[in-house]
Amino acid sequence: MTISTANKARESAKLRSRALQHEIMALILERGLLPGDPLPTELELVEELGVGRNTVREALKVLQAIGIVDVRHGYGMFVAKKKLDALAVTLEFHARMSLAHSGREAVELVDVRQALESELIAAAVDAMTPESLAAVRAAVEQMEADAARGHSLVEADREFHRALFAPLENALLSNLLDVFWAAYSGMHETLSPDAVDLAETSREHRGIYDAVAAGDKELATARMRGHFDGIRGLISRTVGQ
The missing domain is CATH 1.20.120.530 (GntR ligand-binding domain-like)
Structure with missing residues (x-):
């Protein structure tokens, strides 16, 4: 794979991840979820959004980093409370x-x-x-x-x-x-x-x-x-x- 091809692949992956992040946020809004409400599981998101589990996981990491999703190990995923x-x-x-x-x-x-x-x-x-x-x-x-x-x-x-x-x-x-x-x-x-x-x-x-x-x-x-x-x-x- 050439450097140009590799760069294009990485950029494409970023665009897909960004689109998936927006899809998850749209899902939260459409369902009327509030801070503290539970989110669908990773597997449920995979099935509903039609993407791979690793792709969902990466998108969730980004949403957690920017304060949209709160991941509590052993409990699940929730809509994050308002923090900056x-x-x-x-x-x-x-x-x-x-x-x-x-x-x-x-x-x-x-x-x-x-x-x-x-x-x-x-x-x-x-x-x-x-x-x-x-x-x-x-x-x-x-x-x-x-x-x-x-x-x-x-x-x-x-x-x-x-x-x-x-x-x-x-x-x-x-x-x-x-x-x-x-x-x-x-x-x-x-x-x-x-x-x-x-x-x-x-x-x-x-x-x-x-x-x-x-x-x-x-x-x-x-x-x-x-x-x-x-x-x-x-x-x-x-x-x-």
Whole structure:
């Protein structure tokens, strides 16, 4: 077999696998299955879709990797619950890799987070309850305590942003924030520890909290934007070293 023929064969196999993945997803939609519902067995899929077992198995591996199918060994296959783990891994990898070069992907990640959180913080202020506000305050106080001890702020920072937008009760937003945070926290490990001003970071979050607590949506939005401007500057300094 020539190289050209081998390449064509591989490309054809990829196209068949991709088509089969779409067929399985179409089957899930047509049957009205929901996250957690069982899928047909491999053998049932082979018979229904008219393809080989190995082909079905490869397609299922891809669907599992992208979060469509959940394979539980000894139990069967199920429609996966809504997760964006694969996206988080991809974003983290490219963001961290970019820090050794131009930093472009890392900055793009910050740009998207800034646009999302700055746009939605006003709605979060409107939806804030006393209990929700207490959770945001607790995260700020933990950040301040961690900063005073010279400890990492990563976990408290994550809890701050999670608690801030929890009142919106938007599962997709929560998942996206988790994705961005997973990517950012991984990227953060690549940054020089000395580059992060712990006290200033905790002060920025205290400022956002104060604006939210006061119900000042305009100030909260401005301070959230400023917070991400600071992160962008940190990336620029890291890349420029």
